[in-house]
Amino acid sequence: MSGRSMSYFRWLSGRPWLWSFLGALAVWLLAIVVSHGQGAGGMLSAALAFSVFTVLVGIGQMFVITLGPGNIDLSLPANIGLSGAVAMTVMGEADDRILLGLAMAVIVGLAVGGFNYLLIRLLRIPPIIATLAASFILVSAGISYGRGLQITPPPAFAQFTVMRIGGIPVLALATLVLTLLCAVLLHRTIYGRSVLATGQNMRAARLAGVKVERVRLLTYLLCGAFGGLCGALLAGFTGGSSLDMGAEYLLSSIAVVVIGGTAVAGGAANLPGIWGASLFLFMVVTLLNTAGFGPGFRDVMTGLIIIAVITIAGGQRRLR
Amino acid sequence: MTAASSSVSGGASKTTARRFSASRLLRTLLPAISLALVLLAIANFNPRAISYFGFTLMLNLAIPVALATIAQLMVITVNDLDLSIGAFVGFTGCVTATWLPNQPLLGCAILIGSIAVYAGLGALIHLRRLPSIVVTLGMSFVWLGLAILIRPTPGGTAPVWLHGFVSQRLPWVPFPVVAAIVIAGVVHFGLMRTTYGTTLRGVGGNANAIERAGWSLLRAKMTAYAFAGVFGVLAGLSLVGVSTSADANMANGYTLLSIAGAILGGAEFVGGRVSPIGAVIGALTLQLAAVALNFFHIAALPNLRIPQEWQVGAQGIILILILAARALINRGER
Numbered sequence: 277m278s279g280r281s282m283s284y285f286r287w288l289s290g291r292p293w294l295w296s297f298l299g300a301l302a303v304w305l306l307a308i309v310v311s312h313g314q315g316a317g318g319m320l321s322a323a324l325a326f327s328v329f330t331v332l333v334g335i336g337q338m339f340v341i342t343l344g345p346g347n348i349d350l351s352l353p354a355n356i357g358l359s360g361a362v363a364m365t366v367m368g369e370a371d372d373r374i375l376l377g378l379a380m381a382v383i384v385g386l387a388v389g390g391f392n393y394l395l396i397r398l399l400r401i402p403p404i405i406a407t408l409a410a411s412f413i414l415v416s417a418g419i420s421y422g423r424g425l426q427i428t429p430p431p432a433f434a435q436f437t438v439m440r441i442g443g444i445p446v447l448a449l450a451t452l453v454l455t456l457l458c459a460v461l462l463h464r465t466i467y468g469r470s471v472l473a474t475g476q477n478m479r480a481a482r483l484a485g486v487k488v489e490r491v492r493l494l495t496y497l498l499c500g501a502f503g504g505l506c507g508a509l510l511a512g513f514t515g516g517s518s519l520d521m522g523a524e525y526l527l528s529s530i531a532v533v534v535i536g537g538t539a540v541a542g543g544a545a546n547l548p549g550i551w552g553a554s555l556f557l558f559m560v561v562t563l564l565n566t567a568g569f570g571p572g573f574r575d576v577m578t579g580l581i582i583i584a585v586i587t588i589a590g591g592q593r594r595l596r
Numbered sequence: 597m598t599a600a601s602s603s604v605s606g607g608a609s610k611t612t613a614r615r616f617s618a619s620r621l622l623r624t625l626l627p628a629i630s631l632a633l634v635l636l637a638i639a640n641f642n643p644r645a646i647s648y649f650g651f652t653l654m655l656n657l658a659i660p661v662a663l664a665t666i667a668q669l670m671v672i673t674v675n676d677l678d679l680s681i682g683a684f685v686g687f688t689g690c691v692t693a694t695w696l697p698n699q700p701l702l703g704c705a706i707l708i709g710s711i712a713v714y715a716g717l718g719a720l721i722h723l724r725r726l727p728s729i730v731v732t733l734g735m736s737f738v739w740l741g742l743a744i745l746i747r748p749t750p751g752g753t754a755p756v757w758l759h760g761f762v763s764q765r766l767p768w769v770p771f772p773v774v775a776a777i778v779i780a781g782v783v784h785f786g787l788m789r790t791t792y793g794t795t796l797r798g799v800g801g802n803a804n805a806i807e808r809a810g811w812s813l814l815r816a817k818m819t820a821y822a823f824a825g826v827f828g829v830l831a832g833l834s835l836v837g838v839s840t841s842a843d844a845n846m847a848n849g850y851t852l853l854s855i856a857g858a859i860l861g862g863a864e865f866v867g868g869r870v871s872p873i874g875a876v877i878g879a880l881t882l883q884l885a886a887v888a889l890n891f892f893h894i895a896a897l898p899n900l901r902i903p904q905e906w907q908v909g910a911q912g913i914i915l916i917l918i919l920a921a922r923a924l925i926n927r928g929e930r
């Protein structure tokens with residue numbers, strides 16, 4: 277009996293992402309109790325719909341953080357704001373330009389990622405400062421590009437972002453497919469293995485023949501592209517882009533990576549955990565909303581949960 | 597190695613040594629040079645701004661930023677980073693504007709308590725070996741949430757003494773300039789000239805060596821974080837003193853500004869290499885850069901104006917330019 281429970285425990289501790297799903301499940305059940313069993317399915321559906329955006333930026337941030345100590349992308353919010361504005365402008369409320377708009381948003385994101393890497397490489401500065409400086413410039417670029425106009429998304433695009441099949445958002449399914457592709461990219465390609473190797477020991481990876489700088493460039497490009505995609509979809513989902521719509525995603529992109537079981541010091545990534553953590557954070561907010569707590573209390577609880585998770589998960593190696 | 601080649605390399609090393617000290621001097625002076633350049637730009641675009649009244653107006657809001665930058669510098673000294681300082685300044689501002697005028701005892705107790713929380717964070721981060729970025733990220737939610745609970749809507753008032761203090765008129769030199777010099781001087785003395793300040797920087801440089809030498813790392817981390825809390829509280833106080841009311845979100849931008857200011861001033865992320873005077877100059881430079889942009893005009897092109905929205909962008913560009921200059925200097929060193 278005790279032997280079996282030990283092996284269960286070992287199985288669990290080898291899969292840190294399970295905790296985030298268990299947490300999400302527990303909070304969901306609690307929310308159902310608080311709301312006296314009402315809207316349980318709706319809650320789940322909403323959680324999936326809203327988690328999509330956190331998952332997208334979370335995956336990008338996860339790849340960057342996995343590169344090793346000091347790697348982080350602070351330009352995601354500005355990237356989301358700018359690429360959302362570009363997507364809406366390019367689409368110009370016309371259904372036949374949706375794909376073009378999406379492509380432009382991804383291109384803007386790629387450009388942001390490339391710019392980030394250029395700063396890191398040319399100025400030899402820590403990524404945190406490079407992406408910070410880049411985000412200052414992007415914010416201004418976004419304001420001057422958007423000029424405060426709110427362009428609504430094309431009708432078909434807006435419908436697509438909120439479309440549901442049997443209560444499951446189509447966007448969530450698409451993001452799930454994208455997550456699976458990323459899992460293949462991370463675990464089954466030379467690039468993915470190089471990211472992990474670089475994060476474990478950059479010097480050893482370089483000596484082993486990994487083209488470390490190319491891997492870093494590709495990773496910042498990837499993160500930028502995910503930010504751009506998130507910006508376009510978010511603009512469609514919320515009925516038009518606004519420049520500060522990315523603001524909350526700086527903190528949540530890092531939070532889902534940490535809660536999801538990815539090593540903060542790099543070298544070990546966890547994709548399923550990103551989903552679990554995104555659902556968990558949304559469920560917590562829903563629970564507190566249902567229980568009648570205001571935004572202030574919600575923020576306090578979110579913060580305490582992040583600190584509690586990292587304290588319990590413990591830091592082995594430090595991020596910096 | 598032959599005698600000839602060794603004498604050649606000896607001569608070369610002497611010149612590199614000279615170049616080394618020259619570039620080191622240049623690197624130390626870089627923050628001051630960039631501040632001077634920004635001031636020159638302002639003097640060029642709008643000579644009237646270079647006056648007692650002009651400096652008072654331009655630098656009023658630079659003092660809270662400078663204090664927040666010093667708070668960030670304390671944490672950077674021990675190789676950590678504080679992503680919550682902006683939210684914390686907002687929180688202390690809300691406490692100040694809400695309770696200090698009428699219930700000063702309660703207000704003071706909360707502010708002192710929040711400094712204790714900062715010290716506790718230092719202990720938690722050290723004992724559990726946690727990444728400071730994640731812990732302070734969580735704390736930024738906590739401080740912001742508490743600030744919203746205290747002040748759901750903007751408002752409150754500044755205590756009369758506080759507003760009077762930050763808006764006082766000194767003879768000859770504007771108050772913000774004096775305040776900046778005092779802040780830079782005091783922190784420089786504490787961090788660079790005292791034994792314990794050197795120990796704190798040593799924790800950033802080589803924590804193991806400091807521990808072997810018999811210092812408590814736990815105490816050092818707690819001290820650094822507690823001082824970050826103290827300067828965060830001072831930043832909140834001065835911000836409310838200047839703006840006379842508070843809003844939970846009023847200092848959110850300070851997190852990134854404080855990191856930028858500290859780095860501009862010559863701080864490095866690892867190794868306990870910091871410069872308090874540089875940090876204050878960095879904060880002033882970022883503040884004045886935004887002002888310079890407002891004044892920007894070229895006589896030949898009267899219609900060429902830099903739009904307001906590029907203020908933040910200009911701060912980013914200045915950050916990049918100064919870091920590029922530093923990278924060039926460092927390359928010359930090699």
